[in-house]
Amino acid sequence: TGHKGRYGHEFFRFEIDKYGTLKYANNSNYRRDSIIQKTLQLSPTLINEIQRIIKDSEIMHEDSSKWPHQDENGRLQLEIEMNGQSINIETAKISSLADTLSTEDPEGLRVLYYLIQDFKCLILSIISLHFKIKPIA
Numbered sequence: 001t002g003h004k005g006r007y008g009h010e011f012f013r014f015e016i017d018k019y020g021t022l023k024y025a026n027n028s029n030y031r032r033d034s035i036i037q038k039t040l041q042l043s044p045t046l047i048n049e050i051q052r053i054i055k056d057s058e059i060m061h062e063d064s065s066k067w068p069h070q071d072e073n074g075r076l077q078l079e080i081e082m083n084g085q086s087i088n089i090e091t092a093k094i095s096s097l098a099d100t101l102s103t104e105d106p107e108g109l110r111v112l113y114y115l116i117q118d119f120k121c122l123i124l125s126i127i128s129l130h131f132k133i134k135p136i137a
Helices: 044-057 106-131
Strands: 002-005 008-016 021-027 036-041 075-082 085-092
Touching: 008 106, 021 106, 036 106, 044 075, 044 106, 075 106, 085 106
Parallel strands: none
Antiparallel strands: 002 008, 008 021, 021 036, 075 085
């Protein structure tokens, strides 16, 4: 998720590959901060939990065709490849749950919003525990 604003291009990104490698990047130019990049290996138990979160969210069954396109506030992109299925979603940045209410598919965007919030919380907790830092989100 990210946007371009008065502090430049700011974003929060993470990627988990099929081998369980987590690559994390957070770029905030606020107060001239530099990009934070970390890589670590996730346990099979944690990989299974992430897959369970994805499955329980039912995001793989959502149709993003009615979701708003990215705008000047930024974009949110989610790509998942899991168990032979894949989705690639790109929509306008969702700052709060209220942003989903005035769309053509508020229920689908609500699913995406909560999934992204769950991922952010989980990933930031893992990074914080593993590296004993406080990442900016």
